[in-house]
Every structure is written in C-alpha cells, then in structure tokens.
Amino acid sequence: MRCVRGITTLVNIHRRVLLELQSKTGTRLHDLRGLLEEFTDVSDAAGSMMGTSELASLLKQRFPVLASDSRLLHRLFSLFDADGSGAIDFKELVLGWSRMARGSLDDKLDMLFGLYDTDGACGRVHNASTW
Numbered sequence: 716m717r718c719v720r721g722i723t724t725l726v727n728i729h730r731r732v733l734l735e736l737q738s739k740t741g742t743r744l745h746d747l748r749g750l751l752e753e754f755t756d757v758s759d760a761a762g763s764m765m766g767t768s769e770l771a772s773l774l775k776q777r778f779p780v781l782a783s784d785s786r787l788l789h790r791l792f793s794l795f796d797a798d799g800s801g802a803i804d805f806k807e808l809v810l811g812w813s814r815m816a817r818g819s820l821d822d823k824l825d826m827l828f829g830l831y832d833t834d835g836a837c838g839r840v841h842n843a844s845t846w
C-alpha cells in the first residue's frame with residue numbers, strides 16, 4: 716500500500732512539475748512527457764539528475780555537433796545548470812532546452828553568447844574567450 720501511495724505521489728509530482736513547466740515555457744505537455752522519459756532513461760539511478768555525459772547522450776540525435784564537442788558541451792551544461800550544483804535536474808533541462816529550441820531571438824542570442832563567453836569578462840566575447 717505504501718508503495719502505491721509513493722508511486723501516486725511521484726506521478727502527482729511529475730504532473731504538477733510538467734504543468735508548471737508547460738506554463739513557463741509554452742511547451743506542449745506531450746513534448747514535456749517525451750523529454751521526461753528521455754531524461755529518466757539517461758539520468759542517474761534515482762532518475763533525478765544528469766551530468767555532462769548524460770546530457771551528451773540526450774543531445775546526440777538532435778544536436779550532434781554539441782554532443783561531440785566537449786568544450787561546447789561543457790559550456791552548454793554550465794548554462795543549463797542554473798543553480799551551479801554540478802548536475803542538471805529535469806526543470807533545468809526543460810528551461811535550458813526551451814530557451815535553446817523555442818525561446819525568443821534574445822533568449823537564443825543570450826544562450827549563444829553564453830556558449831562563447833568562456834571567461835565572463837565584462838559581457839564581451841573576445842579572442843581569448845573563443846576557441
């Protein structure tokens with residue numbers, strides 16, 4: 716009985732989180748569920764966090780250049796890891812993914828700038844910031 720209650724709670728948490736993310740990002744619930752399945756498949760044993768190699772697995776089919784370039788991958792990972800914990804949770808993944816795939820032009824430019832602004836110097840990209 717306790718196990719069923721735990722599963723029900725988990726489903727409700729996922730439903731609540733998915734609805735919140737749908738509201739924040741405008742991403743369809745169907746797409747969020749698909750991303751949650753992919754996240755759960757590649758994330759840690761608890762299904763709650765992912766590191767750079769798991770992010771690479773997730774990106775491999777859609778963005779092969781990002782997945783195969785370790786410098787870009789680590790920069791993207793840092794941009795997604797909003798709280799700087801060293802791991803990406805599902806919310807961070809969706810918010811980062813949404814900015815990259817569905818965001819406004821300003822969102823996409825901010826993300827692109829962040830990929831190349833490796834030293835965060837004065838909000839400018841210069842030769843030393845690029846590779």
Ligand SMILES: [Ca+2]
Pocket residue numbers: 796797798799800801802803804807
């Ligand atoms: Ca994090």
